Amino acid sequence: MRKKSSTPNRGFRVADQIQRDLTELIARELKDPRVGMVTVQSVEVTPDYAHAKIYFSVLVGDPKECxxxxxxxxxxxxxxxFKRLMTHTVPTLHFHFDQTTERAADLNALIAKAVSSRAQDD
Structure with a gap:
């Protein structure tokens, strides 16, 4: 029988802490000119804390280069x-560009187009 975790939602708390710390590390310590103004949108951590998917958006610059x-x-x-977290293991980081904001803008444009065409028909 599997033992229940004594700390529920620990994965979510670890992911939130990673998100906060990464945001600060990227803004203050990363000096790569290809990385512009980056916003860390979300972090997903595997149950064994071996890997973390970090979804980010870019305000300025090329998303692929970033x-x-x-x-x-x-x-x-x-x-x-590793220096900031108080955990036994720190996950391997995998960065992915988050296209949610672009998709939302496209959907808003489609909705606005549909509303304007409906208004012209009436």
Whole structure:
């Protein structure tokens, strides 16, 4: 029989802490010019805390270049997390560009177009 975890939602708390610490590390310590103004949108941690998917958005710059730069700097950022987190293991970081904001803008444009065409028909 599997023992229940004594701390429920620990994975969510670890992911939130990783998100806060990564945001600060990227803004203050990462000096790569390919990484512009990055916002860490969400972090998903595997149950064994071995891997973490970090979803980010970019305000200025090329998202693909930024994704490449962040994945190349993942070791540096992981080392910074190791110094900040009070956990036994620090997950391997995998950065992915979050396209949610772009999709939302596209959907808003489609809705506005549909509303304007309906208004013209009436």
């Amino acid at each position: 994704e490449i730069a962040l994945n190349q700097a993942a070791g540096f950022l992981r080392n910074g997390l």
